[in-house]
Amino acid sequence: MxxxxxxxxxxxxxxxxxxxxxxxxxxxxxxxxxxxxxxxxxxxxxTLRSRGGGIVAQQSIRQFLSRHDIVDPTNITTRASERRFLTANGDVRTSKADSMVFTSWDAVYRQLRAAFPDDRYHxxxxxxxxxxxxxxxxxxxxxxxxxxxxxxxxxxxxxxxxxxxxxxEATFADYVAWRGVVPEADLSDTVIDAFDGRFTFYQGERMLILAYFIPGGDGSTAPGDRRLNWVWYDTLSGRERETVFTDTTGTNHQFSVSPGQLQDPVETRQRERATEILPPVFADLVATTATPFVQAIYDLQxxxxxxxxxxxxxxxxxxxxxxxxxxxxxxxxxxxxxxxxxxxxxxxxxxxxxxxxxxxxxxxxxxxxxxxxxxxxxxxxx
Ligand SMILES: Cc1cc2nc3c(=O)[nH]c(=O)nc-3n(C[C@H](O)[C@H](O)[C@H](O)COP(=O)(O)OP(=O)(O)OC[C@H]3O[C@@H](n4cnc5c(N)ncnc54)[C@H](O)[C@@H]3O)c2cc1C
Incomplete structure (x- = not known):
């Protein structure tokens, strides 16, 4: 020193x-x-715009918001009381009581940004x-x-x-996260019933998909206004990383391709894969997603x-x-x-x-x- x-x-x-x-x-x-x-x-x-995702509202986030008098975390979070794993045909494989709290990146960002003075945020x-x-x-x-x-x-x-x-440098793992967010209003009753109040997973061969409800785009947590957030960890299944991470304009990205910018063959192939291997409610959820996107999984230290x-x-x-x-x-x-x-x-x-x-x-x-x-x-x- x-x-x-x-x-x-x-x-x-x-x-x-x-x-x-x-x-x-x-x-x-x-x-x-x-x-x-x-x-x-x-x-x-x-204003920064969300990459379109949910986040687990860990205690450190909730405590930060309440201890700094920013917002009552219950106003911008959704809850699950059960952790459920499905089988490939959609039956419940395991279920256990588990309390989880979720929110969205944009809901937290909006609150934090409003709490910091404009004249010192350039x-x-x-x-x-x-x-x-x-x-x-x-x-x-x-x-x-x-x-x-x-x-x-x-x-x-x-x-x-x-x-x-x-x-x-970042070290890339041999798999990626496909992600999507769907407004609750676009979901079928079957899908809403399957995911409401739960943190739901399907563990397949060399893949894992999970989903949970997050607040709506305007931050509302009222049923009907929320969004369903999913993350699907999947290996590249023989595809080149470069192909998956090249967007509609031909630009190659290292870390992510944003919603609406996946190349057609890449997006179509992943949608087909969803229909082939996911339990029906997850396949339905992916099919209903207008603009899925992909993120690289990497470690950085x-x-x-x-x-x-x-x-x-x-x-x-x-x-x-x-x-x-x-x-x-x-x-x-x-x-x-x-x-x-x-x-x-x-x-x-x-x-x-x-x-x-x-x-x-x-x-x-x-x-x-x-x-x-x-x-x-x-x-x-x-
Ligand atoms: C716009 C945006 C949307 C996101 N959406 C999600 C989401 O939906 N779900 C999720 O799980 N995570 C999301 N993330 C990532 C998440 O915020 C981080 O993984 C985590 O919260 C840690 O935040 P961070 O501030 O360390 O890094 P980041 O959130 O990556 O923020 C880094 C910030 O630094 C700015 N910056 C970079 N270089 C410079 C520079 N040279 N000079 C000045 N500013 C610079 C960037 O513009 C960015 O605002 C998002 C990040 C951003 C920036």
């Missing part, structure tokens, strides 16, 4: 955050509430470089700013991580989360497979723990060192857990 950081107080710290999605907003709100002086720079212009502001030694951040328009702390919450393809840890005055937070530091249902929850707890470390330690250096140690350890364990869960569920390596 440099002498500067060891001697610098950890209160009323000036902070620049790169990235204004979940991690950036959790951090901005948490640090602002502790009296730090926070500014967020988000590269996108306007859109269309792309960070191009960070100097970790003195906290200088450079922007694409040539401007720069210097603050005592820089938090890079700039996601799985983090510019900051590339700069700080150029050797850290940074060697540490702080360098000098710069921190990597959320997906910028670690990406664990979605089986852990922990991406957004981890971003929330990274932020809460950063605030706690700054409150607990008298020096900025001491706070960052203790946060780094604890959160890097947590991130490593989560990535390992995600690999185990995924490889087991997709019967990989066996």
């Amino acid at each position: 440099s002498q500067d950081l060891a001697n610098e107080p950890a209160d009323s710290v000036s902070v620049t955050i790169s990235g204004g999605s979940m991690g950036g907003l959790f951090t901005g709100i948490a640090l602002d509430s502790a009296g730090h002086d926070v500014t967020i720079a988000e590269q996108s212009t306007g 859109t269309g502001r792309t960070v191009t470089g960070i100097r970790a030694t003195d906290g200088t951040v450079r922007f694409a328009d040539g401007e720069q700013t210097t603050t005592e702390l820089v938090v890079a919450a700039d996601g799985g393809q983090s510019t900051a991580r590339e700069q700080l840890f150029p050797d850290t 940074s060697p540490q989360m702080t360098v000098g005055r710069a921190c990597l937070l959320g997906d910028a530091a670690f990406v664990a497979r979605p089986h852990t249902a922990a991406g957004t929850a981890k971003a929330a707890s990274d932020a809460v723990e950063l605030k706690a470390a700054l409150g607990r330690h008298s020096s900025l250096g001491g706070a960052l060192a203790s946060w780094d140690e604890a959160r890097t350890d947590y991130g490593e364990r989560l990535v390992a857990q995600g690999k185990r869960m995924g490889d087991e569920r997709l019967s990989l390596g066996s």
Whole structure:
């Protein structure tokens, strides 16, 4: 730790955050509430739009929303009280009581964004470089700013991580997640009855599909207004990764192809596969989905989360497979723990060192857990 950081107080710290999605907003709100002086720079212009998905509303997310007086989590969450596995013909294979809480990415983002002041949330502001030694951040328009702390919450393809840890790369798993969201109004009564109040799975050979209800596009959780969210982990079944991840314009993506941009043969083949191998209610659900999309499954692990005055937070530091249902929850707890470390330690250096140690350890364990869960569920390596 440099002498500067060891001697610098950890209160009323000036902070620049790169990235204004979940991690950036959790951090901005948490640090602002502790009296730090926070500014967020988000590269996108306007409001961020959901990639169209549900998230498990883990306790860390719900606690964040209620402890910061943002929203009563029950207003933006749906619940399941049973975890059910189906057989291939749609019968119930196993069922057990299990309480799960779900929400949607857009419902949480909207609440967080509204809770952070507009005058300190700058859109269309792309960070191009960070100097970790003195906290200088450079922007694409040539401007720069210097603050005592820089938090890079700039996601799985983090510019900051590339700069700080150029050797850290995503490792792709041998399967992908096909996903979709269907408005409840478009679903048949049979499908609604099958999934309502449940977290439902079908485990097939080297594949797993699951579904749960999430709030509607406007955040409403009332029956009739909700959406049914599904995630289908499937191997590439002989297809080239490049073919699956090339969109309708011929552009090849590394991480995902957005809703409405899957190439026709790719989408058609997956829809046919749904009819062939999924239980009828899941096949029906996939067939009703207007614009399915696909995401790569990958593991990403940074060697540490702080360098000098710069921190990597959320997906910028670690990406664990979605089986852990922990991406957004981890971003929330990274932020809460950063605030706690700054409150607990008298020096900025001491706070960052203790946060780094604890959160890097947590991130490593989560990535390992995600690999185990995924490889087991997709019967990989066996
Ligand atoms: C628009 C959007 C929609 C999403 N929808 C879903 C969903 O439906 N379901 C789901 O499970 N997960 C979704 N995610 C991912 C989810 O938010 C993350 O996996 C998790 O919450 C951790 O969040 P994060 O803030 O660390 O990373 P991310 O959510 O990936 O956010 C990173 C942010 O940094 C910004 N950024 C990147 N580079 C720069 C730069 N150089 N300068 C300034 N800003 C930069 C990005 O524009 C983005 O807003 C979405 C992410 C985004 C950005």
